[in-house]
Amino acid sequence: MVDNLHRRQPEDKRFINLNESWEVSYWTQALGVTEAKLRQAVAAVGSGTAKVKAYLGK
Template identity: 55%
Template sequence: MTDDLTKRGLPDQQRINLNEPWEVRDWCTKFGVTEAQLRAAVKAVGVMARDVAKYLGKPYP
């Protein structure tokens, strides 16, 4: 399911959605990794940002 851009609530900062280009870009910037590294991490541990950060050896707020 795609994001509904008409909703004004807070974004889900706990999950990484690889189907949305702006989310991929933002997460890559946040973790300081390439898109390929981000996709590999999500494939390895799932979409939860905390798990991806741990896998990448990056801090998670």
């Protein structure tokens, strides 16, 4: 299967995938945070979007 290189948003928005650079860019813009802050939040509470948003106060 070939990856879709023109994705605009994650397939499953319930989780944040830090292994894809385009997805990191998506989430930093969507949440209004730096990459470092996003990575810190995921390290602290896991990759669940709801938990990351709560951690960041969003």
